[in-house]
Amino acid sequence: MEITSSKFKHIGINSETNQTIVRPSITYWQDAWRRLRSNKAAIFSLILIAIFTLFAFVGPTMTEYDYKTNDYLSINQFPSSEHWFGTDELGRDLWERVWEGAKVSLFIGLMAALVQTTLGIIFGGIAGLFGGKVDMIIMRIVDILIAIPYMIVVIMIMVIMGSGIVPIIIALTITGWVDMARLVRGQILQLKNQEFILAARTLGASSGRLLFKHLLPNSLGVIIINLTMSIPRAIFSEAFLSFIGIGIKPPMTSWGQLANIGARAMRIAPYQLLIPGIFISLTMLALNILGDGLRDCLDPRLRK
Amino acid sequence: MSKYLLKRFLISILTIWILITIVFFLVRLLPGDPFISDKVTPEIAKNMLKYYGLDKPMHEQYIVFMKNLLRGDLGYSLRYKGRTVNQIVIDAFPRSADLGIRALIFAVIAGLMLGIIAALNQNKNWDKLSMLIAILGISVPSFIVGALLQYFFAVKLGWLPAAQWKGFAYTIMPSFALGLGTLALVARLMRASMLEVVNQDYIKTAKAKGLNQAQITWKYQIRNAILPVVTVLGPTVAYLTTGTFVVEQIFAIPGLGRHYVISIQNLDYSLTLGLTIFFGSFLVLMNFVVDIVYGIVDPRIRL
Numbered sequence: 001m002e003i004t005s006s007k008f009k010h011i012g013i014n015s016e017t018n019q020t021i022v023r024p025s026i027t028y029w030q031d032a033w034r035r036l037r038s039n040k041a042a043i044f045s046l047i048l049i050a051i052f053t054l055f056a057f058v059g060p061t062m063t064e065y066d067y068k069t070n071d072y073l074s075i076n077q078f079p080s081s082e083h084w085f086g087t088d089e090l091g092r093d094l095w096e097r098v099w100e101g102a103k104v105s106l107f108i109g110l111m112a113a114l115v116q117t118t119l120g121i122i123f124g125g126i127a128g129l130f131g132g133k134v135d136m137i138i139m140r141i142v143d144i145l146i147a148i149p150y151m152i153v154v155i156m157i158m159v160i161m162g163s164g165i166v167p168i169i170i171a172l173t174i175t176g177w178v179d180m181a182r183l184v185r186g187q188i189l190q191l192k193n194q195e196f197i198l199a200a201r202t203l204g205a206s207s208g209r210l211l212f213k214h215l216l217p218n219s220l221g222v223i224i225i226n227l228t229m230s231i232p233r234a235i236f237s238e239a240f241l242s243f244i245g246i247g248i249k250p251p252m253t254s255w256g257q258l259a260n261i262g263a264r265a266m267r268i269a270p271y272q273l274l275i276p277g278i279f280i281s282l283t284m285l286a287l288n289i290l291g292d293g294l295r296d297c298l299d300p301r302l303r304k
Numbered sequence: 305m306s307k308y309l310l311k312r313f314l315i316s317i318l319t320i321w322i323l324i325t326i327v328f329f330l331v332r333l334l335p336g337d338p339f340i341s342d343k344v345t346p347e348i349a350k351n352m353l354k355y356y357g358l359d360k361p362m363h364e365q366y367i368v369f370m371k372n373l374l375r376g377d378l379g380y381s382l383r384y385k386g387r388t389v390n391q392i393v394i395d396a397f398p399r400s401a402d403l404g405i406r407a408l409i410f411a412v413i414a415g416l417m418l419g420i421i422a423a424l425n426q427n428k429n430w431d432k433l434s435m436l437i438a439i440l441g442i443s444v445p446s447f448i449v450g451a452l453l454q455y456f457f458a459v460k461l462g463w464l465p466a467a468q469w470k471g472f473a474y475t476i477m478p479s480f481a482l483g484l485g486t487l488a489l490v491a492r493l494m495r496a497s498m499l500e501v502v503n504q505d506y507i508k509t510a511k512a513k514g515l516n517q518a519q520i521t522w523k524y525q526i527r528n529a530i531l532p533v534v535t536v537l538g539p540t541v542a543y544l545t546t547g548t549f550v551v552e553q554i555f556a557i558p559g560l561g562r563h564y565v566i567s568i569q570n571l572d573y574s575l576t577l578g579l580t581i582f583f584g585s586f587l588v589l590m591n592f593v594v595d596i597v598y599g600i601v602d603p604r605i606r607l
Contacts, residue, residue, distance in 0.1 A: 144319045151549070152580050156330045159568050236445055243447050244549060244565055263451045263554070270455055277448040284443035292439075 032221070035297035042293025045286035052102055052283060059099030067092060067100040068251035076269045085275050088258075089265055097253050098275060104254040105235055105283070108165060112172040112234035117227045119173065120180020125211050127181065128188030139185070142178045150175040151240075158241055163249045168241060172234050183226055187219035221298035228294055232287040239280050255280045312595055316588045323584040324373070324577075328366055331573045369577075378578035383570045389578030392563060397582075399469055400552070400559035404544035406475055407483035408537075411544075415487040416533070419494025420526060426499060434491060441488025450481035450554040467556040478555045482548060486540050490533055497529040504528075534598060541590055 026034070036042055060067065063084070071091030079086040085094035127138040154171045161167035191197060192215070200214055216223075239256030241247035243263075248254040255276045262273030360368075372379060378389035422434035457477060458466035465474050501507065502525065510520045552562040560579060567575035 140315075143315060144322055152327075152583060155549075155565075155568060156327065156580075160330060160333050232443070239445055240447065240550060244553060246568075259448060259451070263447075266451060266455050267459055270459075273448075273451055273455065277444075277452065281440075281444040281448060284445070285439065288439055288443050 028221075032297045036293055039293045039296065041289050045290040045293070048282065048286045049290070052279075053106060056099050056102035056106060059102070060096050063093060063095055065093035065096050067096040067253060076265065076272075078269070079271055086269065086271050088261060088269075088272055094258075094272065094275060097258060098255075098279060101253045101255045101258050101276065102279065104165060104248060104252065105238060105256070105280075108168055108172075108238045108254070109231045109235035109287075112169045112176065112238075113227055113230040115169060115173045116176040116230055116234075117180050117223065119177035120182075121184050121216065121223065123177065124181035124184030125188060125216065128185040128192065129207060129211055129215065135185075138181070142181055145175060145178045151237075154237060154241065155246065158246045163246055165248070168238055168247060171241075172237055176230065176234070179230070180223070180226055183222060184216075184219060187222055188215050191215050191218055225291060225295045225298055228287060228291040232284045232291075235280070235283060235287075255283075309596065312592055316592045319588050320581075320585050323588075324370075324581050325366075327577055327580045327584075328369060329362070331577050332362060332365075373581070378581065379574040381567075381572055381575045383567070383572040383575070389575055392575065393560070393578065393582055396558060396560045396563050399557060400561060403469075403475065403478055403482060403552070403557060403559060404541075406479040408486065408541060408544050410479055411483035411486035411540075412490055412537070414483075415490025416494050416530070418487070418491035419533075420498060420521075422491065422495040423498030423502070423529075424521065431495075435495070438488040438491040438495075441484045441491075444484070446481050446485060446548065447550040447554060449484055450477070450551055453477045453481060454554065467554075469555075469557045469559075474555075478551050478557060481554070482544060482551045486544065489536060489540070493533050493536060494529065497532045498525060501525050501529045534594075537594065541594075 065071075065083070069092065071087070073091065074083070074087055075089055075091040077083055077087045077091075079094075083093050083095065085098055087093055088097065123138050123142075127135040153175050157171035157174060158167055161170065188211075197210065197214055200210055205213070235255075238247055238254060239259065242254050242256030243260045245260065248257050250257070258276035259273060259280065262269075262271075262276055265272045369379070376390070378393070381387050381389055381392060384392065418434040418437060422431040422438075425431045454466050454477065457464045464477055468474055469478075506528075507520060507524055510524050515523075549561040549565050551557075552559045553565060556562075560583070563575065564579045564583070566572075567579060
């Protein structure tokens with residue numbers, strides 16, 4: 001078969017339309033959200049955490065009891081329509097205590113993670129951006145802190161400062177910032193030599209502007225992933241400390257402390273361990289799944 | 305390689321020294337006094353302080369302590385009359401190590417199996433089930449697992465003894481509770497590592513040679529995929545063999561972790577300090593050893 005020029009038609013160039021992009025362009029964050037939305041487990045986790053947070057505030061107002069009033073006439077009662085989650089060894093309503101505990105546990109998790117992240121960004125950012133001696137000093141400190149078993153340091157600090165929310169956050173932060181610092185430093189070293197940074201430098205951008213306008217926003221995905229992962233770690237650490245009796249002291253409560261009391265009453269009232277145990281586990285599970293989901297949608301290395 | 309080793313070794317020593325110094329002074333900042341109680345008169349308490357050398361200025365105590373430490377002497381426990389910290393460590397460490405090794409064996413074998421099953425059935429139901437178990441293992445804290453196991457298998461069913469450390473039946477639940485987190489970690493790493501190896505050229509070569517799938521999986525895939533898993537085992541080995549605080553507490557096992565928690569509650573300065581030094585040095589040393597082992601196993605990373 002012969003191909004003749006009559007089979008072709010000249011359609012010309014339309015200079016107006018040939019530059020238009022057919023598909024709508026989407027930003028990094030829109031794309032990330034689109035990916036996250038299609039991950040059912042991650043979305044479900046997000047909703048679950050939202051519900052727990054909501055109930056931490058609304059839950060305690062739903063019954064007539066409060067979390068610290070003892071009632072010796074109704075101790076160790078199983079869950080019923082009277083006491084939805086039962087009562088503990090002093091007759092305190094467990095529904096109230098679980099949600100009070102949620103407030104404390106979630107707050108500690110979030111705050112510890114935020115403070116760790118901030119410190120990590122500051123030190124990691126400085127180390128990565130300035131390099132040289134500053135970098136070496138910060139990284140040696142990081143090396144040493146990583147080598148020291150973190151639970152030992154946390155326990156020592158807790159014992160010295162006494163129990164309470166603030167000491168826990170401080171204890172977790174002192175050891176916790178190093179991971180983030182390492183991560184941020186690594187990111188910045190990677191980005192530092194790219195063209196857009198060179199361009200910004202040539203235009204006379206200050207170090208601060210470089211860090212906050214260019215380097216950090218480009219590392220934000222990795223930072224968010226690590227932040228999400230450090231919340232369950234902090235919640236676990238708080239629960240652990242309260243479980244061995246040096247975390248949150250009564251009448252204040254947290255999930256770890258409830259589990260501690262529950263473990264003691266296990267033989268006669270297993271629900272006292274089961275309920276806080278389920279809440280700790282579900283929260284950790286949801287945050288871990290969410291973290292995994294965020295990693296899949298924010299980490300560019302996994303893009304196909 | 306030797307330059308790298310020397311550098312790592314010096315950093316390890318420095319880390320241990322800093323740890324010892326920090327903990328030495330932190331311990332003395334603890335609120336309360338080890339000898340104050342109703343039965344002890346102020347004079348006796350004073351004599352006790354003098355006996356243990358706690359009335360001297362802090363820097364003198366530090367120098368004495370460091371001198372003794374260099375001879376391997378961790379001093380006397382303040383609470384257990386007449387027992388040295390060395391004795392307590394010698395008594396307790398084998399139990400913790402025993403528990404830790406059991407947990408480790410369980411975690412590594414089960415974790416590798418889960419990871420391999422998941423990777424070979426990628427995105428199928430077996431994969432999903434394995435990864436569900438893995439993420440549960442990471443999410444459910446060991447003290448919850450331990451307490452629940454105790455409730456169901458000891459209190460409810462009466463199949464296993466609830467606590468203490470007297471024979472094989474006593475070791476099952478603590479090992480499981482202690483190992484579950486590591487199991488999950490190993491499983492996830494192994495799966496990721498297997499999936500990475502699957503597309504390598506040497507797997508294609510093996511297929512082209514006509515080897516059957518079982519041989520490829522066993523000889524090429526698993527062997528090569530296991531390497532990254534080795535890296536995380538270092539810190540984990542030390543963490544498991546020194547015993548964790550909570551599992552020993554729940555199951556009333558008189559290991560290092562339990563002594564540690566109790567010594568802090570008792571204000572037993574010298575025991576806390578001695579155990580911290582032991583824990584810390586052991587962990588730092590383990591990381592060092594694993595670095596060397598990893599260099600031997602994988603020549604590519606040798607510096």
